[in-house]
Amino acid sequence: MHRPTTAEDEVAAELAEVRPGLVSRYLAELPGARAAVLSRLWRALAHEPLPWVTGRESGPDGLTLRLRDGRRLDGPAADPYRTDAYVDAVRLAGCAYGDPARLMADLGVADGTAFVAELGHSVASLALSRAGQPDDPDEWPEQDWEWEQRVVDGHPFHPNCRSRPGFSVAEQLAYGPEHRPVVELALWPVPAGRTLLTGAWPAELRDGERLLLPVHPWQAAHVLKGRPERVLGGARPLMSLRTLALPGGPHVKTALSARLTSSVRDISGYSIALSATLSAFAESLAARTDGLLCFTRTLGAASADSPDLAAVLRESPREYAGPGERVVPVAALAGTGLPARPGWSAAFARLALTAGLRLLELGVALEAHGQNLLVVLDGRGDPLRLVYRDLADIRVSPARLARHGIAMPELTGRIVTDDVGALRRKLFGSLVAGALAGTVGSGAALGAALETAVRDLPRTGDLAVLREEPLPAKALTLMRLSPRTPGDQWALLPNPLR
Template sequence: MHRPPAPEAEAALADELSVVRPGLSAPYAAELPGARAAVLTRLWRALAYEPMPWVARRERGHEGLTLHLADGRRLHGPPADPYATAAYVTEVRLDGTPHERPDRLVLDLAVPHAAEFAAELANSVASLALSRAGQPASGDEPVTGWEWEQRVVDGHPYHPNCRSRPGFSAAEQLAYGPEHRPLVQLGLVPADDFLVTGEWPKWLRDGERVLIPVHPWQAAHVLKGAAEGSQEGFAAHPLMSLRTLALPDGPHVKTALSARLTSSVRDISVYSIGTAATVSAFMETMVKRLDEPLHITRTLGAATANSPDLAAVLRESPDMYANPGERVVPVAALATTGLPRSAAWLAEFTRLALTVCLRLLDLGVALEAHGQNLLVVLSPSGAPLRLVYRDLADIRVSPARLARHGVPVPDLAGRIVTDDETVLRRKLFGALVGGTLGATAGSTPALREALETVVPELPYTPDLAALRSEPLPTKALTLMRLSPETPGDSWARLPNPLVTASS
């Protein structure tokens, strides 16, 4: 029998809270059972659908789902809905032994890299409970985009590491986590050896040197000596990505944050800084050509001290694309709006998202349109009007598709460029359909109804044909955490509601 991660993340965080914010201790303890269920539900989805090499077969029945493991054991739980967002799994049984703690379940599975992943899951549970414990009972409707973002409490809708923040103390989570609504004081580190693309503003320069905004966690835990000589910067509101913050006067600044949040270490590669201005200018021309209700937040400037640990990007605020009375809301925050989201509303939003993104994919650009990157402009009554897309670092561009439509190919190379149809469709479908639309719908039946309403009306393209007939790709996020020796993304294939409906 494996021991749980030591010290147990839940108890360790409780001890810290008793010192730094004792008033949250009781609410934190009360939120722990719900946080365990939320993380266990996400983990069960992964075990049900991701291609785990140690799962020999899956047996689905009316009484639930049974995983037959390669070592002969059986893991049983409730039926798994790949698009459900509510926490419905409170317990699974491994050879009859009940498990309600996701970290201890992974330890008892005893698969490769189980101990490391179990520690991340325990951290996710503790951080999620803290995030929920710190929420106000009620509040006025947000006015600014950053206020909408800070309403997203539970993090990624499908990743078991939805709130994993290893390396962050309780005090640091309260000081920097957007759901706790802090103001974060950024520092400015001068750099003599640097790369700048776009327009780096004068207020971020010191003579011949550039001043790179730095997150205080990064300065304390990663840069350390390299941050010596840093200047006092400015206060900003953290957004749901934690490392991106909204300045009071509008622009957003994306900072390097070399911590593993959910799956990835959040630094900023020199490659993405070098391509930032070119990609932004290219996408401006694409939006004009597209003639669809889509805005792209322009990259104003990007700078790096030739290190992924010391870099920053300045972007337009999505708020600038709202007319009076309209709201710009990240899709991940839609559930917090309090607006009615009927089947008709979901179909309208699905029609808008698929029309815009499939048209752009056909032209040659695959957006990573997940709930954080994709925002929707809502009318005063809550109707979806237009889309806003931000953070162009991980889109994919197809020179062959662009050329087929007579679109000039931008001067780009590296990972952003590909003509691989599978890569392009995975990028869009995995984020938009398997992620954004699935999470907005919240269940397979709701997603099926929206897709069945909208898809027959869309213009035919080979990409639409693939969407109608093939399993839906999604990143195998748990498999990736259990396979750190495997570079790049791993993928799972989710049941396609359109296919299952017609089969």
């Protein structure tokens, strides 16, 4: 009986057609990619509130999970903040599994079919991403988009870190930022009178009474299914893939109706309508951080009455770097060697927590994960200040703003909440369990950095909760396995400060 064809096989076959010289490197990268994805999956199995895991027992030989169907799943001790590929196999009912997709398939959980396929895609795409890397990369890139393209492995904790179902190998090579392509965007004409527009729209993206919306080429081919009249060349994809740096100008976030990691990356009318208000509000907040935090301005946002045809133009973060300074996405810091310098991680954590907790006290919780948050470094690599981009998923508390005499902007919907728990989960889950943990790479290193960082911070109620209570993190696997449960779900992780 033949072995079923897997995503790894499919990518190998396509690669042999479009880039045959890369096949051997791809095959060599597969074992490491499986371990990287399995390590992320093991973290989820060990720490997320999955309903079919009925018990967890730690022992000298590692961790045992007791499953609802009576089986046991055994693996190593699971550090929820560890980012290296330390799990090469686990044992389900005594049988060893090194392939995360095969493990998930044999677990046989409800609503798991799509997730199994995505795990297979994640492994194959991760191996492809690693195979395409230069042997001797430049240590310190000069361009902002070059820093973005150094993030090869994707999300440090999501098992679907490189899942791109719907993308052929040729499309991954053509559009994936880690492959360093130059992309030609379609310019889609839309009558101005039928467009939801906030902010300004540049003259070069207008054609008489029509707006020209930048459209990702994958979206143009697979969703809009049309040929554009005009194109805009020279765009460089950033780590989010659908956001690109335009030549000599701003960044553009495009709609991309494909499921990347967990979510379909379209752009809602809600986000378009609030973008100008949020941008102006963020500028006023920056003045309250004593120069610790800047926000990239949203220049314009437009939608043709569809989440599949929309675009947001915003400043490049490099606008907030002075001579001799570099702006680096936090997700790229782990590959720089900076976190290993004595005192560096504590200094960075102090900067990030000072800014994040100050805004939280005022009434704004940032989604400060490693993609949205950037750090400005001086010529020695020391952290100076932060830059934040993409305001679409922050949370704003009217009650906290009022307590500090700050006028509530005209916001509605999911962004607005006075739920203190929701505000703290938003910041702590993204900044501490996400950005900071992903930078230092282990619970011990995170605890050491935080212990030094929090000593001199103002003693607020938010800081007390951060110091004493379990640390929230999005339960990314549970969310993917719960298609009928809207919104975020959460895991509570051991507090590295305790």
